Every structure is written in C-alpha cells, then in structure tokens.
Amino acid sequence: MARKTGSHSEITGPRVREAALTLFARHGFAAVSMRQIAREVGVQAGALYLYTKDKQSLLFDLMRTHMDELLAAWAIEPKGDTALDALEAFSRFHIRFHLERPDAVFIAYMELRNLTDENFAAIEALRRQYEGELEAILRAGQEAGELDLSDIRLSSMAIIAMLTGVNTWYREGGRLSREAVADRYWDMVKGAVGA
Amino acid sequence: MARKTGSHSEITGPRVREAALTLFARHGFAAVSMRQIAREVGVQAGALYLYTKDKQSLLFDLMRTHMDELLAAWAIEPKGDTALDALEAFSRFHIRFHLERPDAVFIAYMELRNLTDENFAAIEALRRQYEGELEAILRAGQEAGELDLSDIRLSSMAIIAMLTGVNTWYREGGRLSREAVADRYWDMVKGAVGA
C-alpha cells in the first residue's frame, strides 16, 4: 500500500503546514510529534519529509512566512497624510492582521525559544523591522509636533504589546466587533502618545 | 552509593523548584526533561519524585505560587486615596513585581496550555482575580469622573498587556532604570485612560 488515489504534492504540502500551524499553536512545538501532524494530514510520518527538511525547518518556515506576510501587508496598507493618520492606520492594521491569524501570531510570539540560534536571528530581524515601522511613525509625529513622547522606542514597544494583547482575549462572536475593538484601542493609543 | 553527606530535604526541595523554573522558562515545559532538572540540582532523576508528584504538579506548583505571591503582594501595596492614585500604584507595582521574577512571569503566560484542564481552571481563576483588581480601580475612577473610559474590561486588558510587555524587552543595566521605565509607562497609562 502506498500513494492513495488523487494525492498530489500541491495539496499535501500546504496541508502539512496547516496541520503543523494548528497543532503547534494548540499544544506547543515541543509537545507535538511528527506523527501527530501526519495523522492530521492523513499520511504516515515518513511522508512529511517530502515537504520539510526536518521539524525545526517546519517551525521556521511557518514563522518566517508569517513575518513576511506581516511586513508585505503593512507595506501596501494606506497610511494617510499625517503621522497621526499613519499611527491610526498602524493601530487598526495591527489589530486586524493579527486577529485574522491567531495561530500564526501565537506561534511567532511563543516558539522563539525553540528556534536554532540562526533561525532565531532571522525572525528577530524581521520583528525588529516591523517595530522599526512604528518607530518611524512615532519619530515623524514627534518632529511634526503631533505627538508628545518621552521615549520613542519605549512607546513603540508599549503600543505593540497593547495591540497584540487583543489576541489573548478576543473571541469571535463576542460582545464587541473587531471594528468596535479597533475604535477603542485607537482611542487608547492616541491618549498614550499624548494626542 | 546513595544519600550524599549533608543533603537535606529543606535544601533540595527549593533547589528542584528553582531549577525547574529556570529551565522551563528557558526551553519550555515540554522541552525540559526530568533528567535535565535533576542534573541541574545535582541529583538522579528518581530523587525528584520525593519532592513532586509528577512533572505536571511541578509546573502547576510554580504557576500557583507565582499567582499567589502576585495577589498577596498587591493586597498589601499602598494604593493612595483616589482612583487615579490607585491606578498609578497598580501600574508601578505591576512593572516592579514582574521585572523582579521574569522567569515565573514567562512561565505563567506561556505554559498555560501545558496544564491539565483542572489546573488550568485554577490558574485562570487567579488571573481573573488579578484582572478584577484593576477593573475595580477603573470602575471607581469612571464613577468618580476621574477617568474617561469607553469599556472597562477592554481598558483593563489593554493596560495589563502594555505593562506586562516590559518584560519582553527590558534588560538589566540597559538605557533606562526600572524607575524611569515605570515613570514613562505611567504617563502612557494615564493618557490611555483619558486622565
């Protein structure tokens, strides 16, 4: 027995990454075995190695894809004219983007310690790049006199932590819609930066 | 060979928890073996079971102890007269307390999924209790007209996420002292609640 009818590489490959994403998010990278992922896909464990070099690469690919998509999505996001407009765009974008892929976000923040040193450095660089986007906005706002900040780097970290925190409590179909949440968080961000 | 000279339960017990705390924080619960913990303590793996029922209990004990200490410390913290005073006290306390025990904080936030359902419920209840402390302050401030909030629960989650976020980037001996960080975060919290 081998090779079930109608199976194709273009189908199985993405399914492996989907299953890994879900399982890693739910149970943690170290707690999930290659056999569990294979079972979820409906395949034997050995077949996974047609689609990934090893377990570590599977994790790294998920995280790098996520960060790449994050940066790419922000790059094409309309940012308005003023720094304050850009800050609002960033706040709403961050919440929306992160709420759309909670599993990937969870993994990207929780499984950093399970990366090899080299892979960690790569992901960390991408994260720094994203933080840099916000810092640039804050700096522009500061120079334009639109914002009142005592420390740009610190404000950047505070804002990102606050916005990402939505993912820890937001549940679909809850009391507030995503838009309502974004409205209120933007209010708080605005207040925090003295605008 | 067994029982080295001068070994005592009162020494080994805490050392087991210390080692588990450090290793769980660094590598994650699932990635740390009982033998690694034992090696760190300078003992064989079997000896750990004189101090913990099993690996799960070891994790749960660390988390419950942390949450108990958090609630106990906040209970005796001076809170001032007004709701705004209490909010400042909470902000400064939260940062100080969490920066003092980064490993325990890390574990308490990252290893929830490795708890059994029962243990998870217990920790979750303690966390809710802590969040309730902040919500009570915000509610009092709202009613006294000191604060301008559109949603108390949401503001509470945003503030906690923002404050806890300090742990992800703060490094001892860095650019800012703990006090300086707390000063700036209090400014941002104040702004976020419209005060």
Added chain:
DNA sequence: CTTGGATATGAACGATTGTTCAGTTACCAA
C-alpha cells in the same frame, strides 16, 4: 551502639521521539 526513617541511587519499564529508507503504488507521458 543500635535502630528506623529520611534521602538518595541506579537500573529498569514500556512508550514515544525524530528521522531514514527500501519497497510499493498510482499517475502521466510517450
């Protein structure tokens, strides 16, 4: 000096881990 309980060892248990690989099957192009 004897004894008993506390503290620890070290070997062993079955289960599971990530990964490899020879063999088997299904599909597609010729």
Added chain:
DNA sequence: TTGGTAACTGAACAATCGTTCATATCCAAG
C-alpha cells in the same frame, strides 16, 4: 501499452521520555 517517476507506506533505528522501585546510605534519637 508501457515505463518512469512522484508520492507514499511501513518497518526500523538509536535515543530519550516520565515514572517506579529495590537497594543503599546517612543521620538523629533512644
């Protein structure tokens, strides 16, 4: 119709996992 190759199986590998337990040693009390 045939042959080649992409896709997959199923077994196997050594290593490691959490946990138990018979055994050994140490220390304090009688």
